[in-house]
Amino acid sequence: MPRPRAAPKHAYHHGDLRAALIDAAVQILEKRGEEALTLRAVARHVGVSQAAPYHHFADKVAILAAVGEEGFLHLSAAMEDAKATAGRGPRDILRALGVAYVRFAVRHPSHFRVMFSGILASRDCGSLHVAAGRSFELLLGAVLAAQQAGVLIDGDPARLALYSWSMVHGLAMLHLNGVAEGPAGVLGTIDELxxxxxxxxxxxLEKRPV
Amino acid sequence: MPRPRAAPKHAYHHGDLRAALIDAAVQILEKRGEEALTLRAVARHVGVSQAAPYHHFADKVAILAAVGEEGFLHLSAAMEDAKATAGRGPRDILRALGVAYVRFAVRHPSHFRVMFSGILASRDCGSLHVAAGRSFELLLGAVLAAQQAGVLIDGDPARLALYSWSMVHGLAMLHLNGVAEGPAGVLGTIDELxxxxxxxxxxxLEKRPV
DNA sequence: GGGTAATCTTTACGCCGTTAAGACATGGGG
DNA sequence: CCCCATGTCTTAACGGCGTAAAGATTACCC
Known part of the structure; x- marks a missing residue:
């Protein structure tokens, strides 16, 4: 599927409808929530007929998968940023990656929710899995470096990475569900948490001196 | 709202339609997945007209909230079970609570997904929050006991409880999204994880000797 | 310049959530 | 014993949704 050209004259051919649809979906998610995300609403938002999206996406889930893929790409970028700017030791990198993960979830809740709304589990959309795998490999690399530096315990690095991921993922999810504020009082800002x-x-997960 | 009697004669009055609807919703979720959960399908499954549920639930979200509440009650029961049978030291209790949490999520994924599908955040259904709060307080109590026993670091116990919760919650969520198996190879059973x-x-979170 | 392929529209079907109005059963007061 | 008030369920309907089929419109290539 070749990408169309960039300058539509008569607006019958939109130009880059696929990207516009994804953008519209994200905007609707952010402004009106998940239940307002309708394929027809997306089409209306772009100013196109209700059947037009079907020439770029197989169905509604496919457009959600595209949003999720975009989210994983942004997440990877944010993690690489954190890795680059954090920097002294492998422990600082790991910590920066975790904080960046939570910050991404909080700043892009719509993307984040879609990324882990079950599409990853049910669908076989390959590019989504590739993007998700890339994020995980970033974390895995940091874990491996920390292990080789002798600051993390031995064991399957993928397992340690999964534990690290679980920690920040759980915090992000609970925060997005309004749980991290707790019933009474405040536990601190989400960044502090x-x-x-x-x-x-x-x-x-740190290796301790015997 | 008084519960109706138990023995309907002519099946016009169902007897306990509310509970039957919740059960049907859970069964549909488990057998056919979230997207198959339709108010009409629930009504069909019970053998009742499509408008009947509206005499027991305000809307579709309300029946989901009821499923979530049921889930939190079961979770609390499972956690109390784990607490009772685990038991030597406060660390064993905490560990048992975490394992029980993940096991519950894996064994009752439909309930678990509904419990954290955003209803908790958006809706103001009180009984759901009460049930969720009860689960959290169970964990909070164990954290407090461990702190008083001197095996956990100092600090706001609610914050430590949130971290513990985040850890197992993240693992459970990632597992339900098919991530915990990883792209290549097996990291172990979910119980081991x-x-x-x-x-x-x-x-x-443990307190270390200076 | 004309045909072919890609892109978008129109129209339609069935299902969904929800509401309004009416039918049916049940239990308490004459 | 009967009757009616109340709670419970049904029928019928509306608009919106996802999706498919078929036709209209535009762009590219020879």
């Missing part, structure tokens, strides 16, 4: 969580899992 | 995760967060 993320730092604490990254610190805790770092301590949990 | 849960034990490892509980161990890791336990180490991360």
């Amino acid at each position: 993320a730092e604490g969580a990254a610190e805790a899992i770092g301590r949990g | 849960a034990e490892g995760a509980a161990e890791a967060i336990g180490r991360g």
